[in-house]
Every structure is written in C-alpha cells, then in structure tokens.
Amino acid sequence: MDDTEITRRLAKWSVDVTHDAIPAEVRTEGVRTFVNWLGCAVGGARHETVDRALETVQMFSGPRRAQVLGRLERLDELHAALINGISSHVLDYDDTHLKTIIHPAGPVASAILAVSESRNISGRDFLTALVVGIEVECRIGNSVYPDHYDRGWHITGTTGVFGAAAATGRLLGLDHQQMTWALGIAATQSSGLREMFGTMCKSFHPGRAAQNGAMAAFLAKAGFDSSERAIEAPRGFANVLSTRQDYAEITEGLGTRWEAALNSYKPFACGIVIHPTIDGCQQIRAQLGPKVEAIRSVELSTHPLVLELTGKTEPRTGLEGKFSVYHAAAIALLRGDGTPSAFTDEAVRDPAVVALRDRVKATSNSAIDEDAVDIVVTLQDGERIELSVAHAIGSLERPLSDAAIGEKFFQQSAQVIGEQPARDLLAKAWDVEQAGDIGSIALATAATP
Amino acid sequence: MDDTEITRRLAKWSVDVTHDAIPAEVRTEGVRTFVNWLGCAVGGARHETVDRALETVQMFSGPRRAQVLGRLERLDELHAALINGISSHVLDYDDTHLKTIIHPAGPVASAILAVSESRNISGRDFLTALVVGIEVECRIGNSVYPDHYDRGWHITGTTGVFGAAAATGRLLGLDHQQMTWALGIAATQSSGLREMFGTMCKSFHPGRAAQNGAMAAFLAKAGFDSSERAIEAPRGFANVLSTRQDYAEITEGLGTRWEAALNSYKPFACGIVIHPTIDGCQQIRAQLGPKVEAIRSVELSTHPLVLELTGKTEPRTGLEGKFSVYHAAAIALLRGDGTPSAFTDEAVRDPAVVALRDRVKATSNSAIDEDAVDIVVTLQDGERIELSVAHAIGSLERPLSDAAIGEKFFQQSAQVIGEQPARDLLAKAWDVEQAGDIGSIALATAATP
Numbered sequence: 001m002d003d004t005e006i007t008r009r010l011a012k013w014s015v016d017v018t019h020d021a022i023p024a025e026v027r028t029e030g031v032r033t034f035v036n037w038l039g040c041a042v043g044g045a046r047h048e049t050v051d052r053a054l055e056t057v058q059m060f061s062g063p064r065r066a067q068v069l070g071r072l073e074r075l076d077e078l079h080a081a082l083i084n085g086i087s088s089h090v091l092d093y094d095d096t097h098l099k100t101i102i103h104p105a106g107p108v109a110s111a112i113l114a115v116s117e118s119r120n121i122s123g124r125d126f127l128t129a130l131v132v133g134i135e136v137e138c139r140i141g142n143s144v145y146p147d148h149y150d151r152g153w154h155i156t157g158t159t160g161v162f163g164a165a166a167a168t169g170r171l172l173g174l175d176h177q178q179m180t181w182a183l184g185i186a187a188t189q190s191s192g193l194r195e196m197f198g199t200m201c202k203s204f205h206p207g208r209a210a211q212n213g214a215m216a217a218f219l220a221k222a223g224f225d226s227s228e229r230a231i232e233a234p235r236g237f238a239n240v241l242s243t244r245q246d247y248a249e250i251t252e253g254l255g256t257r258w259e260a261a262l263n264s265y266k267p268f269a270c271g272i273v274i275h276p277t278i279d280g281c282q283q284i285r286a287q288l289g290p291k292v293e294a295i296r297s298v299e300l301s302t303h304p305l306v307l308e309l310t311g312k313t314e315p316r317t318g319l320e321g322k323f324s325v326y327h328a329a330a331i332a333l334l335r336g337d338g339t340p341s342a343f344t345d346e347a348v349r350d351p352a353v354v355a356l357r358d359r360v361k362a363t364s365n366s367a368i369d370e371d372a373v374d375i376v377v378t379l380q381d382g383e384r385i386e387l388s389v390a391h392a393i394g395s396l397e398r399p400l401s402d403a404a405i406g407e408k409f410f411q412q413s414a415q416v417i418g419e420q421p422a423r424d425l426l427a428k429a430w431d432v433e434q435a436g437d438i439g440s441i442a443l444a445t446a447a448t449p
Numbered sequence: 450m451d452d453t454e455i456t457r458r459l460a461k462w463s464v465d466v467t468h469d470a471i472p473a474e475v476r477t478e479g480v481r482t483f484v485n486w487l488g489c490a491v492g493g494a495r496h497e498t499v500d501r502a503l504e505t506v507q508m509f510s511g512p513r514r515a516q517v518l519g520r521l522e523r524l525d526e527l528h529a530a531l532i533n534g535i536s537s538h539v540l541d542y543d544d545t546h547l548k549t550i551i552h553p554a555g556p557v558a559s560a561i562l563a564v565s566e567s568r569n570i571s572g573r574d575f576l577t578a579l580v581v582g583i584e585v586e587c588r589i590g591n592s593v594y595p596d597h598y599d600r601g602w603h604i605t606g607t608t609g610v611f612g613a614a615a616a617t618g619r620l621l622g623l624d625h626q627q628m629t630w631a632l633g634i635a636a637t638q639s640s641g642l643r644e645m646f647g648t649m650c651k652s653f654h655p656g657r658a659a660q661n662g663a664m665a666a667f668l669a670k671a672g673f674d675s676s677e678r679a680i681e682a683p684r685g686f687a688n689v690l691s692t693r694q695d696y697a698e699i700t701e702g703l704g705t706r707w708e709a710a711l712n713s714y715k716p717f718a719c720g721i722v723i724h725p726t727i728d729g730c731q732q733i734r735a736q737l738g739p740k741v742e743a744i745r746s747v748e749l750s751t752h753p754l755v756l757e758l759t760g761k762t763e764p765r766t767g768l769e770g771k772f773s774v775y776h777a778a779a780i781a782l783l784r785g786d787g788t789p790s791a792f793t794d795e796a797v798r799d800p801a802v803v804a805l806r807d808r809v810k811a812t813s814n815s816a817i818d819e820d821a822v823d824i825v826v827t828l829q830d831g832e833r834i835e836l837s838v839a840h841a842i843g844s845l846e847r848p849l850s851d852a853a854i855g856e857k858f859f860q861q862s863a864q865v866i867g868e869q870p871a872r873d874l875l876a877k878a879w880d881v882e883q884a885g886d887i888g889s890i891a892l893a894t895a896a897t898p
Binding site: 061078201240 | 501502505512526528600638639643644647649657664670672673676678679688689
C-alpha cells in the first residue's frame with residue numbers, strides 16, 4: 001500500500017464529495033444516526049456531568065449563537081459543541097461503529113449542529129457533512145484498530161476530532177489545502193484515555209473532540225497551517241498513537257464502500273459489550289414470569305472483552321453500574337430494564353438488585369463472539385434455564401427498526417422537554433434532509449422552563 | 450518503587466506546598482523564568498501565527514477579562530492563555546528544562562497570568578503557582594523521557610497541560626480531591642505531535658496546553674471528576690503515551706530537589722540543539738573579522754539529535770530556518786545573529802546566506818554531547834580555524850546572566866511595545882514577587898496603538 005499523501009487524499013475527498021454522490025441507503029443511515037444522536041443529546045441534557053461542565057463553560061462563553069440541546073442555555077458554537085457532545089454520550093446510549101467501537105455521531109454531529117445554527121445551513125448540507133465526518137472518523141479508526149484501542153486510547157475521542165474537523169470544514173467551505181491543515185490540527189489534538197471510563201471524563205471525550213475538531217476547521221480557514229502528512233508521517237497520528245497502521249483502510253474505496261452505512265444504535269444505555277447479556281436476560285425474564293424472584297444463580301459465559309471492560313463486581317454509582325455486567329444482568333432479570341433508568345444510583349443500590357447481582361458469575365470464553373453470550377439461570381428448586389444469544393439486538397444482524405429508534409428517542413426526550421415537544425422534535429428529526437435551516441431543529445430542543 | 454497513588458501524591462503536594470517552603474534560589478529562578486517568558490510572549494505577539502489564531506478565537510471569546518500580551522486585544526481567560534502560550538513559543542526563543550527539552554514556562558505562565566488578571570492575585574501567590582506548575586510538568590516529563598519524546602510526542606504540550614492544571618488549580622484554591630481530578634482531566638487531554646515542528650502547530654501546543662490545563666482546573670473546581678490514578682494506572686498517561694515509566698521521578702524528593710531550579714533560557718531563537726553551533730560560529734566570526742567573507746567550507750560535527758531535528762538543507766521560510774543547522778551556522782558567521790531576526794524569511798532567502806549555507810556540511814557524532822559541537826572553518830586560501838564548544842551559552846554550565854536575560858527581554862519587547870514601555874515592563878517583571886496584583890503586569894504589556 002502506498003502510504004504517501006494519505007492525509008491529503010482524505011482531505012480532498014472530504015471537500016469534493018457531493019450529496020448526490022452519497023448512495024440513498026447511506027443517507028438513510030445518516031438520518032437514523034442523526035435521530036438517534038439527537039434523542040440521546042436531549043435525553044442526557046440534565047445529567048450531573050452536563051450540569052458541572054456547563055457551570056464551568058458558562059464563565060467563558062462567547063456570543064451565544066448555539067443551543068445547548070434539551071436545555072434553555074445558549075453558548076458560543078465551540079462550547080455548545082462540547083456540552084452537546086457530552087450530553088449525547090453521557091448515558092452510554094448512543095451509536096456504535098462495531099468494527100472499531102467508535103461512537104461516531106457524538107463528535108461530528110455535536111460540532112456541526114452548533115456551527116450550523118447561525119450560518120443558515122440546509123438539512124441537506126448538514127446531512128452530507130455528517131456522513132462525511134463519520135466516514136473520515138471511522139476510516140481512520142479502521143486503520144489503527146485494535147492496537148490503538150488496546151493501548152488504552154478512547155478511540156471515540158482520538159478519531160472523533162478528525163471527523164468533527166472534516167465535517168465542520170465542509171460547512172465552512174474549506175479548500176483542499178485548508179482541509180489538509182484542519183486534519184493536521186485535529187491530529188495534534190487527538191487525545192482521550194480509556195482510564196477515564198466510569199468517570200465524567202468519558203463523555204468529555206466526544207465533547208472535547210467535537211469542540212477541538214470544530215476549532216481545527218476554523219483555524220485552518222484562517223490560514224493556520226499544520227503538517228500536511230499528519231496521519232501517515234513517521235511522527236504522525238497513526239505511528240505515534242498505534243502500533244498498527246493500515247492506510248488502505250483510509251483511502252481505498254472512498255465513496256464506494258461506506259463505513260457510515262455500518263452504524264448501529266444502542267438499545268441499552270451502557271457499553272455495547274454487555275448488550276448480549278441484557279438481551280438474553282430480558283428474554284429469560286419473559287420466560288420466567290413471577291419465578292424471576294426465585295433465582296439462585298446466574299452464570300454468564302462471555303467474550304473476554306466483557307470482563308475487561310465491565311468487570312466491576314460492586315458498582316457504587318449508576319455510572320459505575322454501566323461497567324458492571326453483574327449489575328446489568330441483575331437489573332435486566334429483575335426489572336427487564338436496560339434503558340437509562342437501569343443505570344441510576346437508585347437502581348445500583350436497590351437491595352434486591354444487589355442481592356441478585358451478587359449471585360451472578362461471569363467467565364471469559366474466547367470462543368464466544370463479541371455480540372453473543374451463553375446464559376444459565378438456576379432457580380432455588382434446581383430448575384435450569386439455558387439461553388444463547390448469537391447476535392444482540394441492535395447489532396448489524398438485528399438492527400433497531402426506525403420505530404424502535406423513534407421509541408427510544410421519545411422515551412428519553414419526553415422526560416426532558418415534555419411529550420408533545422418530543423413528538424414534534426422527532427418528526428422534524430426524521431425530516432432532517434428536507435430542513436431549510438437545520439438551526440430550527442436545534443432551537444426546537446430547547447426545554448421549556 | 451511503589452507505583453500507587455502517584456497522581457494523588459503529586460496533587461496533594463501541589464496543594465500543600467507554601468511560598469515559604471520554596472528555597473530562595475528556586476524562587477529566584479522562578480523570577481528569571483517569568484521575566485524570560487514575558488519578554489518572549491511580548492516579542493512574539495505580532496507573529497503571523499498569533500494573528501491567525503487570534504483572528505479565529507476573536508469569534509468565540511467570552512468576557513474579555515485577560516490581556517493578549519503585547520497587543521491591544523483582550524479575551525476570556527482560556528483564549529488568552531492559548532494566544533499567550535502561542536506567542537511565547539512562536540519564536541523558539543523561550544526556556545528549556547534541558548533534561549527533557551520541555552519548554553516549561555509557556556503552558557504554565559500563560560495559563561495563570563490570564564486567570565490571575567480578574568482575580569486580584571498577588572505576585573507572591575502567582576510565583577508560587579508558577580514554580581509548582583513547572584515542578585509538576587518537569588517531574589512528569591522526567592518520568593517518561595526520553596521514550597515518550599522519541600515516540601513522537603511534543604513533550605512541552607503533553608506535560609505542559611499538567612503544569613497548567615496544577616498551577617491554575619492552586620490559584621483557584623482546589624482541595625486535594627479536586628486537584629487530583631484536575632490532573633486527571635489534564636491527562637486525558639495530553640496531546641501534541643512532533644510531526645508539527647516547522648508549522649504553526651508547534652507553538653499551538655504550549656498554547657493549547659495552557660488553555661486545556663486551565664480548563665481542567667476550572668472543571669475540577671466545579672466537581673467534574675476523573676480517574677484518580679490518571680498518571681500511573683495501566684491505561685493512564687504514562688503507560689499509554691510512553692514505554693518508560695519511572696514514577697520515582699515524580700514523587701521522590703518533592704520539595705527538596707527542585708526541577709524548577711534547572712530551567713535555562715535560550716540565547717538564540719531556535720531549537721536548543723543548534724545553540725552550540727551558533728555559539729561557536731559567533732566566536733569564529735569574532736576571530737575572523739573581515740575574512741568571514743572568504744570562507745570556503747564549514748564542517749560541523751554534532752550530536753545525532755542535531756541532524757534529526759534540524760537537518761533541513763534548503764529552508765524556504767524563516768520558520769523552516771529554525772530547523773536548519775546549515776542556515777544557523779551561515780547566519781551566525783555572516784551576521785553574528787541568532788536572535789529572531791536571524792530566522793526571518795528575508796534572512797533565510799538572502800543570497801549571501803544561501804551561498805554560505807550550501808557550503809556547510811554537518812555530520813553526526815555520538816561522541817559529541819548535546820550542548821557541544823566541533824567546528825572546522827576553511828578559508829579560500831586554505832587557512833583552517835578549529836573550535837570546540839563544550840557547553841553552549843545558555844546551558845546550566847554557562848547560564849545567561851540576569852543582565853543578558855534583561856537585554857534579551859528589552860530587544861524583543863521594545864520592537865513591539867516601544868522602548869520606554871519595554872523598560873518599565875522589565876522593571877515590573879523583575880519585581881514580580883512584590884507585585885500587589887499580578888494583573889498590573891499583564892496590563893502593562895498592552896501595545897500602544
């Protein structure tokens with residue numbers, strides 16, 4: 001593989017690709033991505049993490065041209081990108097590019113919706129930028145995954161900054177040279193450690209990626225230069241942040257093979273690796289009926305990543321609960337829940353949940369796929385229920401329907417902005433490509449006092 | 450070495466250390482660091498890199514509580530930290546912690562001067578925060594250098610963000626827990642690629658480190674949490690960004706052995722590795738007198754890092770000239786210059802300089818120390834001048850005197866703000882520890898229209 005001009009070629013493509021050149025099915029997935037992201041951003045808007053970040057940035061906001069989604073506050077574009085990126089990821093309920101575990105929409109959509117509001121951007125141009133940004137982000141992710149992730153980088157942050165830069169750069173009308181710089185300025189801000197999982201900094205990563213990527217595009221527009229080989233140079237992003245570099249993943253099939261079409265949407269508000277467990281436990285709950293009270297033990301046989309990422313045996317907070325396959329199994333069995341209400345402090349501390357959680361055992365089995373699980377539930381009377389999930393709900397094999405995405409949107413957002421506004425917003429979101437001015441959608445998320 | 454609680458212990462020390470506990474000679478070095486940094490920030494204030502960054506951030510500035518040094522504009526604290534960090538480093542004329550090649554003041558001083566202005570901070574508290582921030586930054590650098598730098602990280606950016614966070618955190622009165630979070634939020638933003646050397650992004654790194662570190666402290670103050678083991682955890686800063694981790698460098702001798710006392714100040718406006726060459730060539734020029742016009746060839750025997758970092762044979766711009774040991778030797782011989790005027794586009798393109806530059810040969814010799822060089826100059830008539838520099842001027846063995854730091858300050862800043870304001874500012878800067886309100890120094894840098 002020719003490893004020259006990778007950054008330039010990606011920049012050129014990002015500038016040149018047109019709306020019409022994006023296949024209809026890719027655009028449709030872009031719309032689903034947008035709807036899912038918007039619901040998550042509104043749904044997460046009242047989280048304590050958002051409150052604390054917002055309290056901080058209020059002190060520094062410039063002209064308030066952009067809406068904080070699902071709230072009343074407005075901020076300058078860059079700070080709005082940060083906060084909306086945080087709120088869209090804070091419930092761990094957003095979207096996933098399964099090949100890389102990137103959550104693609106947060107960094108990209110948060111950047112460009114905030115930037116669009118005061119610039120009279122059509123829904124059509126917005127959606128094109130969204131798809132391009134996600135394509136850039138996921139292709140860069142593909143080129144370094146899994147080594148980059150294994151080393152400890154939160155890949156949503158590290159690659160999201162490129163996606164945000166490319167998408168914002170399109171809206172600002174960057175030329176090839178400026179877009180190359182924008183990707184370079186993005187590269188040199190690439191950051192985010194997996195060590196932060198379970199803390200407020202996890203959702204800070206897509207927020208900061210949105211903010212920093214947008215800033216990169218604005219700087220490039222002003223002629224602020226950077227290396228023009230920021231991705232592939234010996235001391236560029238891929239070599240410094242990863243031991244694997246496969247540049248063909250970035251440049252081959254650009255415009256014909258679409259990573260943006262491979263997005264998936266979480267049915268459950270936690271790390272994707274626990275989804276098969278929740279799916280299976282919900283199915284077992286349906287089988288058991290009232291006998292769910294009589295569970296003696298639960299045995300999970302899972303992909304090794306499950307315990308690596310979500311092996312917390314005694315979560316103390318709702319946030320920590322997202323990193324406990326034990327809690328996830330217990331709450332799915334006892335309440336049938338995998339939505340944000342399953343991962344509150346209350347849910348994690350509920351004595352009945354704790355009692356069942358302590359009877360859940362999980363073992364790693366490298367023969368089990370990432371989106372699969374084997375579950376054995378034993379009742380007090382010795383009855384055993386065995387169940388295998390081959391592909392969790394929400395995977396590419398069992399994608400969420402539009403109706404399920406809409407229901408997920410409504411459930412989350414109605415709690416924050418009220419039922420009728422949530423319904424209206426959902427309709428607008430599905431029609432994003434036809435919007436004359438995308439800013440009207442941002443405004444429609446404003447919570448009523 | 451016990452590798453637990455590294456982040457916590459560093460945070461605790463950063464909060465607890467008092468002004469009186471800092472030895473007088475360390476505080477004196479802190480004052481020299483401040484004077485040198487302030488002169489560089491004012492001296493670099495009109496650079497095109499600063500213009501472009503400022504044009505961008507003007508759009509997003511919040512309440513304008515902080516001065517852009519050496520200019521008329523004011524910005525919110527975080528954006529001022531960014532711009533002042535850029536201007537202080539853009540001429541490659543600032544300071545160097547020689548053990549790590551960190552340029553310590555930029556990220557730290559830029560953050561805390563901007564934050565101090567509206568908070569009525571005394572010079573005494575300011576200087577304490579400066580010394581603490583530099584100590585944190587350099588100790589973290591020591592723990593991962595050289596592997597971290599060799600991998601391609603611009604260590605001034607990656608460690609500067611910690612220094613800025615710790616120093617800002619002191620001024621905000623963070624408690625132990627909050628300071629631990631601040632260091633964590635800093636860790637997860639740590640970034641900056643050496644690939645950017647020779648572009649505007651190089652000085653962006655200390656600027657962004659200042660801005661991001663300050664932001665980390667404000668977030669922590671608002672209760673935004675992070676990992677509490679951000680430096681030493683298996684997926685923390687040191688393991689993810691380096692193959693070497695020596696945590697004793699961070700925690701041992703805190704408060705007794707002071708890295709902040711080991712700062713050095715550049716006599717020449719370029720990467721420190723070329724300094725021995727400029728020093729030697731200036732000495733040869735003094736010996737040769739008019740015969741400098743009759744040089745046939747120049748041979749340099751240098752430490753291997755010199756050609757690795759500054760091996761550009763045909764620099765096209767002033768900025769590229771800083772990465773050309775050939776240009777540096779030629780301009781030092783022909784004009785005796787190593788100040789910013791030696792690294793302008795004009796200087797790099799001067800036909801006489803180019804002609805001599807093309808007759809400079811450099812070879813790597815691993816037996817030569819980093820602050821040494823062997824030079825042989827041969828004249829047209831065959832006369833040879835040989836000269837060895839054991840320790841370049843500006844090294845710890847031959848430190849710049851206070852008078853030389855003052856002269857450097859005046860030369861740079863008088864061109865930007867005028868001679869009398871520069872003289873007045875210099876006097877204020879030397880008296881920093883006695884300042885009732887450090888903000889008055891920032892205001893005194895404002896260029897007259």
